[in-house]
Amino acid sequence: MALDKATVARIAALARIKLPPSEQEPLARELSAILGWIEQLGEVDTAGIEPMSSGAALRLPMREDEITDGDCRDKILVNAPAAERGFFTVPKVVE
Amino acid sequence: MAALTDLTIAEARDGLAARKFSARELAEAHIAAMVRARPLNAYLVETPERALAMAAASDARIARGEALPMDGMPLAIKDLFCTEGVLTTAGSRILAGFAPPYESTVTGKLWQAGAVMLGKVNMDEFAMGSSNATCAHGAVENPWRRPGDNRPLVPGGSSGGSAAAVAARAAIAATGTDTGGSIRQPASFCGIVGMKPTYGRCSRWGIVAFASSLDQAGPMTRSVRDAAIMLKAMAGHDPKDSTSAPLPVPDFEAALTGEIKGLRIGIPREYRIEGMPAEIEALWQRGIDWIKAAGAEPIEISLKLTKYALPAYYIIAPAEASSNLARYDGVRFGLRVPGQSLDEMYENTRAEGFGPEVRRRILIGTYVLSAGYYDAYYLKAQQVRTLIARDFAAAFERCDALLTPTAPSAAFALGEKQDDPIAMYLNDVFTVPVNLAGLPGISVPAGLSAEGLPLGLQVIGRAFDEATVLRVGGVIESAAGFAARPALPPGDG
Known part of the structure; x- marks a missing residue:
């Protein structure tokens, strides 16, 4: 299936990646080629087949819902691009 | 005595035990080699002081007669593993400056087993690539050269620096x-x-996630015995990774008996792909002859969905990646590129932080997971994955391991295959099905191409039967007697 420029712009917006208009066309071509190649999966009859969503055949383990970590605020903030008074900071979101 | 940097883990372990040299001397030799190898661009961060301090601790334990299984072994760590206080960037600009406040489970286990950290090594950005050309910190060069041709070759990827x-x-x-x-x-x-x-043998905790249902850590060594020793130190259940298997870790080294008499080794006919170079086919046939000579029985099997593994992978892996990489938003760590609004800050940060291949995969993943396409792409790929896993399960009812080539070619030149993503993806045609099915596999060097470059054979096994994979791999290794050395570093004489 061929992707058009508008679709590429839409998925880039969904993925929160800024895409200059000049890159939409080449990227639409590249992604269309990849998706075209992927579409050979349509040849496989998968009617009634369970999807496989994990690499492990294990049951996910259960555990008590309890706090196992904490008291490390400063250690976490050390890598923040911007932090103030013990918080991560971001551009203003409320007018 | 051989140069300290020529030793395998097993040989170095014996040498340390016999006090022929110290862990410090072993570390110093490897630090010097790391510095000499700088033109390859393999190391991103060198940690020589840490290496010497760890080696001193190893020497003290050895002196007390309390040597640990990996004591004194100088290791390179792929930049995907979080190492406490040491830069971890996953080969990406978006993690620039990130020094994790914690250690990955696998590296933590290696240090607990006495291993010594030399530094962090380069990789394709977020492990997305097969040539190490997508590294944000520049391409890695393969130490091998075609004889008489000094053009740099790719080391493969994504663990190319390793x-x-x-x-x-x-x-x-x-x-x-x-x-x-x-x-x-x-x-x-x-x-x-x-x-x-x-999948599940080694904890994924603290490894920067690419595709969580496929990612698995493993050893890269110069012998099968070393892979067995190192895997034992890396493996084991970890409560912090709910997909890590609560199973005991066998003594893999003890499995290397060299005895494969009576084993049935499957040869999947669909792996004879169109356009496969004759020398790969010939190498594979030599491998079949070797296991036959060792008393195993090669049997032809069918993995009929082989050709659909790559397209299924290129839905599943980007879908999981688009979700995993959503965390890189310029708020908690790594790069931030300012914007007028919060959304614009996210968009600017991710545009500048991710390279073209990562961006491509995030977009594909976002598309196949988006409303209206989920069933047609993502669900379909997961169903095909079930069928691929069933194919392997059926094969393993008839045989104990499979033997295949590792890759459809030898190393290629830097710059080749860069403009065609699908040509690059085909590098993984023989390896991807194994990840989809969650099985163990090993690549063992088995010969040289006509151009004088190494070629590997792959052994695939049943889930959690690494022991048989290693045992068969060991027989291939002995029969191949691979002793060729790369052009770099130049030999001593």
Whole structure:
């Protein structure tokens, strides 16, 4: 299936990646080629087949819902691009 | 005595035990080799002081007669593993400056087993690539050259820095991770051993996530025995990774009996792909002859969905990646590029922080997961994955392991295949199905191409039967007697 420029712009917006208009066309071509190649999966009859969503055949383990970590605020903030008074900071979101 | 940097883990262990040299001397030799290997661009961060301090601790334990299984072994760590206080960037600009406040489970286990950290090694950005050309910190060079041709070759990927460092004797071994072939293909390209364990054998905790249902850490070494020793130190259940298997870790080294008499080894007919170079086919046939000579029985089997593994992978892996990489938003760590609004800050940060291949995969993943396409792409791929896993399960009812080539070619030149993503993806045609099915696989160097470059053979096993994979791999290794050395570093004489 061929992707058009508008679709590429839409998925880039969904993925929160800024895409200059000049890159939409080449990227639409590249992604269309990849998706075209992927579409050979349509040849496989998968009617009634369970999807496989994990690499492990294990049951996910259960555990008590309890706090196992904490008291490390400063250690976490050390890598923040911007932090103030013990918080991560971001551009203003409320007018 | 051989140069300290030529030793395998097993040989160095014996030498340390016999007090022929100290862990400090072993570390110093490898630090010097790491510095000499700088032109390869394999190491991103060198940690020589840490290496010497760890080696001193090893020497003290050895002196007390309390040597640990990996004591004194100088390792290169793929930059995907979080290392406490040491830069971890996953080969990406978006993690620029990130020094994790914690240690990954696998590296933590290696240090607890006495291993010594030399530094962090380069990789394709977020492990997405098969040539190490997508590294944000520049491409890695393969230490091998075509004889009479000095053009740089790719080391394979994504664990290309790991493979190049081990092949160039700038580390005794390295950690790698394998999502679709990222340990086995670079091992094949660089003439070393690379093992992807069963999904769940090693904890993924603290490894920067690419595709969580496929990612698995493993050892990259210069011998099968070393892979067995190192895997034992890396493996084991971890409550912090709910997909890590609560199973005991066998003594893999004890499995290397060299005895494969009576084993049935499956030869999948669909792996004879169109356009496969004759020399790969010939190498594979030699491998079949070797296991036959060792008393095993090769039997032809069918993995009929082989050709659909790559397209299924290129839905599943990007879908999981688009979700995993959503966390890189310029708020908590790494790069931030300012914007007028919060959304614009996210968009600017991610546009500047991610390279073209990562961006491509995030967009594909976002598309196949988006409303209206989920069933047609993502669900379909997961159903095909079920059928691929069933194919392997049926094969393993008839045989104990499978033997295949690792990659459809030897290392290629830097710059080749860069403009065609699908041509690049085809590198992983023999390795990707193994990840989809969650099985263990090993690449063992088995010969040289007509151009004089290493080629590997792959052994695939049942889930959690790494022991048989290693045992068969060991027989291939002995029969092949691979002794060729890369052009770099130049030999001593």
